Amino acid sequence: MARRIGIKDVAAAAGVSTATVSHVLNRVEGKRIGQKTRQRVWQAAEELGYAPNGLARGLRLQRSQTIGFVSDEIATTPHAGRMILGAQEAAAAEGLLLLLVNTSGDAELERTSIEMLLQRQVDGVLYAAMYHRTVRLPESLGATPTVLLDARSEDPAVPFVVPDEVQGGYTAVRELIHHGHRRIGVTVQTVDLPARQGRLEGYRKALAEAGIPYDPSLVAAETAVPFNTTPGDVETGYRAARRLLTAEQRPTALFCFNDRMAAGAYRAAAELGLSIPGQLSVIGFDNQELVCESVYPALSTVQLPHYEMGARAVAQLLALTKTPGRPPGPDTNALLLCPLVARASVASPPRL
């Protein structure tokens, strides 16, 4: 197989030096090259199908045009896919490529993975969690520009991009209130996450705004069993919903911590003979489309803006590499809006 053609092949073909080729092809400012030579170089490059060697260029320029995407979990949800996609497309638009690694939450694996990234001279790293939580950044990333994705750090100096959980919870509950609901239950898991806190805060904010008193008995927190399963699964949602719906004064609507828990609420409602949305309105969170459209009627929910988060994180990272002294101001962080996705599970409450 013929050796890949390089800049010196182009130089030879055009009858100039490699320096000239480089100058022409990179349109170096302040370098004056004659029209005719320019033409010859362009043409030669074109004919030979020249493409620069990124490794060589990276070596010379001390930048690989590559960023590392470190995530704790890639496979379990489509969330990861959307974040990656957002990041990848935003990166590609800037001529950057994503180098992907997964840590599975394993510290040792994380260490070696990051080492591999650094060896390849990544220009920066996106450190992503698959649900909004607080992480501790590995020390080896100290010298590399880093942005947290769907995660926060204890260290305020490192920028993060997260969803605005409060606004999201607020949006969900306001949707219910707009339809006339006033007794709104919440089903939630018990693990304390920024997501949990934020969404509950949004719930209270929407209630307060509508002048509805906060009733703690309407908040059903349930722990996943067995203990080591993912919190916030269907089963947990089922139990929480069942508890609320069998209480003496049952709510007319349910705000579920996530779509999977909402699927559990559907099951509880079916068991109790409550039709959705006629007798019970349900709203979820996450917009996991597979879930929302597998249940019937299709689940209204609030979307986590994963694609946008990925894209935004790349933007933040780029900003970081341009201004080396990372100013830990609030402008380096981003809270992204969670829009409502209305489907068919919310209606007006039944008239009494």
Add this chain to the structure above:
Amino acid sequence: MARRIGIKDVAAAAGVSTATVSHVLNRVEGKRIGQKTRQRVWQAAEELGYAPNGLARGLRLQRSQTIGFVSDEIATTPHAGRMILGAQEAAAAEGLLLLLVNTSGDAELERTSIEMLLQRQVDGVLYAAMYHRTVRLPESLGATPTVLLDARSEDPAVPFVVPDEVQGGYTAVRELIHHGHRRIGVTVQTVDLPARQGRLEGYRKALAEAGIPYDPSLVAAETAVPFNTTPGDVETGYRAARRLLTAEQRPTALFCFNDRMAAGAYRAAAELGLSIPGQLSVIGFDNQELVCESVYPALSTVQLPHYEMGARAVAQLLALTKTPGRPPGPDTNALLLCPLVARASVASPPRL
């Protein structure tokens, strides 16, 4: 910020030449270096925290220790995540990293993406589809070792890794037969894919093996409307199932082309007052966990071995790079088994 430390820093610290450092650190065979010097080099490298510069090494060795993962769609299903994860972990085990790009089915985007990959001197490319289909490989990949993932090519010379759809369909239907079903309906979409063909073939094979005559009226093929939506969605599955279940002699079990269509079957069953699995058994395909566990009772299905496919594809790619002349024998391809995932939607047929 201190310049990254390189091989010459180590050399200086150990009081030797860079050549010696390289020899020691790479354990070059046939090169004899004294024990003491070895020690000094190791120690110096350790203390300085030396890590080789992958770009420089790649440039010299003409190989980047990096492989490109080109996929048409990353975000819509967790399938992509599993394939990527499998590929990533298998790659990492060999010291390789994945460079990820998404084409969104856009030919122009695909062209530029692949160009970016080639510029970075990827050692090979995994070309992945998100559902089993036939693709045409871009010409620019001609000179690069390539393996198809969940896809086949018209060109027999390019190796592929795909699920064994026939065995999968066979497995699903045999599960129903084992429970005593003899009237087994199939719901399927109308687009002609390897997946569709294979699963139907597996269906007939299982039937034949059990001595059950093939009845075409039990195969409900339905087209998605509006036309441009994804084939095989919930709605399509609903319509197909409804048709079968309202026929005069309705089947006691349904084999659905995928889990989403199975979710549609659940809805049809609910409407017709048929309980699952008491009056109707349902089995899906794909093992989309979010779907399988969002419906009630949890859906039994057949798993597409995406993780394994990703891992296997990396192995094939590695084999390819080691033996440059790609022998298009069948051993360069792989058909991976689709195991049964039994949940709660299959039981014995009701006694008449």
Add this chain to the structure above:
DNA sequence: CCGGGTTGGTTAATCGTTTAGCCAACCGTG
């Protein structure tokens, strides 16, 4: 004491780019 083998390293070229600095030719002026 000489010649040849072994041991333990070093020198320098190379991978494919970029870019600072140099230089030759040319042009118009005083």
Add this chain to the structure above:
DNA sequence: CACGGTTGGCTAAACGATTAACCAACCCGG
């Protein structure tokens, strides 16, 4: 004609590794 300023392009030194080729020193037998 000497001279400064432009124009257009070349030379050569990086970037950080690997590796073929070379070499100095030592040892040992004859």
